[in-house]
Amino acid sequence: SNLNIHLLVHSNEKHFKCSVCNKPFSRKSTLNTHLLVHSNEKHFKCSVCDKSFSHKSTLNTHLLVHSKGKHFK
Structure with missing residues (x-):
């Protein structure tokens, strides 16, 4: 079960x-x-740069690099 x-x-x-x-x-x-x-399969591509990732969670973590400092004004 x-x-x-x-x-x-x-x-x-x-x-x-x-x-x-x-x-x-x-x-x-x-x-x-x-x-x-x-594997060399990387289906999750960053829309900001050319990097690709095997796991969506890794892409999501990577995306923080591009938004760092933009949340606080």
């Missing part, structure tokens, strides 16, 4: 291992997200 899958997050058990770097994960979905790090 979904609850049993969710409970794995709170345990120390990590049954899913990255085949590239052997990093362990408790959820298969997290492993799949991690695998993007090892």
